[in-house]
């Protein structure tokens with residue numbers, strides 16, 4: 001992922017049209033598979049996937065029986081998601097919109113954060129936190145994969161744990177105990193993503 005110098009951020013739509021998307025995984029994120037095996041997802045849940053891009057995770061959640069909403073600003077990515085859902089006979093709400101400004105009519109049970117937070121400029125992180133908090137019901141679950149990267153700049157912008165704990169403070173979020181499992185990213189030089197399951201207060 002690299003930033004276009006002339007703009008505020010990458011032209012995501014162009015990146016998808018050019019298939020210049022090194023963040024894309026060959027399959028479903030292994031953290032989703034691990035959490036699913038642990039029974040972390042309730043099929044009665046409504047799940048929000050902001051910045052879903054062309055990830056296969058929205059489809060995976062739909063296949064698990066969850067009610068999925070995917071939001072992405074890039075119409076090409078949303079059209080791709082819709083085509084996949086249609087081909088699989090699945091239903092979901094797939095919206096071409098600014099995910100940071102998105103507010104649902106009714107709050108979600110869970111939110112899946114995967115390479116969206118690291119893709120936006122750090123100055124927008126408070127907007128992301130407000131979105132996540134507003135979109136989840138009290139007791140809702142934030143499944144987050146925090147991209148670890150020491151070099152400055154981005155995207156991807158590093159989401160070190162000190163910064164994440166400041167962004168997601170204990171008054172608003174309950175953090176898990178213990179070490180977070182690291183998942184190396186196959187397309188981004190094996191940069192680790194730390195998997196955390198937080199509860200919205």
Ligand SMILES: C[S@@+](CC[C@H](N)C(=O)[O-])C[C@H]1O[C@@H](n2cnc3c(N)ncnc32)[C@H](O)[C@@H]1O
Nearest residue numbers: 012051052053055072073074098099114115119
């Ligand atoms: C690095 S990609 C990750 C896509 C997907 N989560 C994945 O793991 O393959 C970042 C995504 O965030 C989307 N995005 C960036 N800013 C956004 C915003 N404000 N609202 C909605 N989507 C946004 C881009 O269009 C892109 O699909």
